[in-house]
Amino acid sequence: MRRRSNRVAVESSSVVAATRWLKLTVAYDGAAYAGWQWQPTEPTVQGVLQDAWRTITQEEPRLTASGRTDAGVHAEGQVVGVETASTIEPRRLLRGLNALLPDDVVIRAVDPAPAGFHATHDSLRKTYRYQLHTGPTPPLFDRRHVWHWRAGPLDAERMGQGGACFVGRHDFVSLESVGSERSSTVRTITDLTVTTRPVDGGERIDITVTGDGFLYNMVRTIAGTLVEVGRGSKPPEWVAEVLAARNRAKAGQTAPPQGLFLVRVEYS
Amino acid sequence: MRRRSNRVAVESSSVVAATRWLKLTVAYDGAAYAGWQWQPTEPTVQGVLQDAWRTITQEEPRLTASGRTDAGVHAEGQVVGVETASTIEPRRLLRGLNALLPDDVVIRAVDPAPAGFHATHDSLRKTYRYQLHTGPTPPLFDRRHVWHWRAGPLDAERMGQGGACFVGRHDFVSLESVGSERSSTVRTITDLTVTTRPVDGGERIDITVTGDGFLYNMVRTIAGTLVEVGRGSKPPEWVAEVLAARNRAKAGQTAPPQGLFLVRVEYS
Structure with missing residues (x-):
């Protein structure tokens, strides 16, 4: 089982917050981004998604994508997995995240995913x-x-x-x-x-x-x-x-x- | 008959430079422009076309459009009339102008037009x-x-x-x-x-x-x-x-x- 965030682990190792896995389907125009993967000084798709996730859930996001798209590459249906303790329902997460995201990144769907879902390793x-x-x-x-x-x-x-x-x-x-x-x-x-x-x-x-x-x-x-x-x-x-x-x-x-x-x- | 450029008129009123009329079919993405019509301090479609025209023909352009599109409006087939003394053939004008224009303005065609062609008044x-x-x-x-x-x-x-x-x-x-x-x-x-x-x-x-x-x-x-x-x-x-x-x-x-x-x- 994957380790939960440090904050939860430090608070108590016996009180385990219930988490669930979600599958986000994400479209983006890659023109303005240095690719999917987060970088400290460049705009990235992962970066803007993480910022929106933090704001909505107050949680440090742990996102896995189906693969890292390079700088300038676009996506109609990138899949991003996330494990979360947030109880916000998928429909509200979708609306809330899209309201915060820039207009070149759009979440098309938020769906429940099986426990342990990993967008990279589980793709067929x-x-x-x-x-x-x-x-x-x-x-x-x-x-x-x-x-x-x-x-x-x-x-x-x-x-x-x-x-x-x-x-x-x-x-x-x-x-x-x-x-x-x-x-x-x-x-x-x-x-x-x-x-x-x-x-x-x-x-x-x-x-x-x-x-x-x-x-x-x-x-x-x-x-x-x-x-x-x-x-x-x-x-x-x-x-x-x-x-x-x-x-x-x-x-x-x-x-x-x-x-x-x-x-x-x-x-x- | 419309007056020719001041320069020609001043040089000699008896030596009349032969001019011809051309019809440019122009497409543009209006997102970055304050509309068609030239403005001194804002980017306009007419402004970038005039700049390109000046560079290619060494001539002060006299462009008439079928109509002024507003800021943010796009065109697939705006028509622009021009009276010119340049003898550059249409095919070379097309290539030369497109090479100089920004990537959101494209000339689709340069065709001969009847003498006195006015893109606004002559449109059906x-x-x-x-x-x-x-x-x-x-x-x-x-x-x-x-x-x-x-x-x-x-x-x-x-x-x-x-x-x-x-x-x-x-x-x-x-x-x-x-x-x-x-x-x-x-x-x-x-x-x-x-x-x-x-x-x-x-x-x-x-x-x-x-x-x-x-x-x-x-x-x-x-x-x-x-x-x-x-x-x-x-x-x-x-x-x-x-x-x-x-x-x-x-x-x-x-x-x-x-x-x-x-x-x-x-x-x-």
Whole structure:
């Protein structure tokens, strides 16, 4: 069992405050944040959530996220677990927290979670979307939410063919940025789709990918690799070679953060 | 014929520089601007366009817009006319201006226009869209582009029924904010539609309206009036009474600027 806050532990070790676990579903526009994880001198999503939590519950928050999103990355459905002694009902917590949060962080749901819920370790599947825009000018009202690819058209059909090579259980070490601390680099991707639609005189290309877990920068490197296929500099089958090489230098570039969305995290 | 720039006039009145007229189609996110019209101490869309124009053409710009959008109002297709002695071809002007403009102002097209083209006086039809969002939280990635209506649901079908009363040739003085300088307050609305779709746990409601001209704040007051119908405080037929009253006090509130988009301006 996880240790409760120091304050409670010091007061009495025999009087144990009853706690419960909650699951917060959180959306944010990452443009203004140095990522999810709290930092002492930079604005972070965890930081603003902790501040709001402290104000509402008078409690030092212990938040676990499904994963740390990087600076500039967005979320439609980040999941955050919290163990709390607060008895405020979920609906009131939702309203109270949203009233305090800045307008680029919104809690979509507060739900009860099983005892010991840990948003990182208990997740079964995650879905990310990477948003690209091709064309002469950026999409005006979504300019902070896409990678604006200026160097000519991208063939989305070829990108989909290349993307199909990622589906399945593979060693994704070729797609992982250095600095990650995983014991294994094997992951299973269950679904990868590439869709397009015309936007603002250009084309919006969305890469949506679901898997049981993702290595550091893996989705952004998948996007950068599929762009090599889409622009015509590599054939779709090259993606299989990238995986087989087990060498980060063989893959495409790490696509910039502002096109990446954490869409959904699923639990049992 | 309009007077050319002072510089040309002073140099010689007999050597007349050949000029041509161009039509710029301009999109902008109005959030950061004090509206279209140039102001000495505030950022304006006209101001950033003039700065870019001066740099590219070395010419003092004479820009006319189809209309002045207010502070915070957006445009997908504002039309700007310019008379110029520059011989730079339209395609290069487009690229050059967009390279200099801030990322919230984008020129979509530069086209030749007939001699004497005036974007305000020559327009035949304009289309605006007013974007509403209902639901407990604002739409995260569009939060600066809607009016977030928090006071309960809005019945879009009733709003459409009420909106139908605006279609036709009417005196719209009830929908006009004071301070306008029109000789007539009669306008013809040719089309008004209300559409909805689910977004971010709420509902997005778009009011799209086309007419031969609009009085000051008229679309925002149409939106505020239809909200009274949508929330159930007035029946759809009340809209006809508002028009007949010829009294601004009878209409709904002026909806806030950030939900308003100038979509398209049509010329003969």
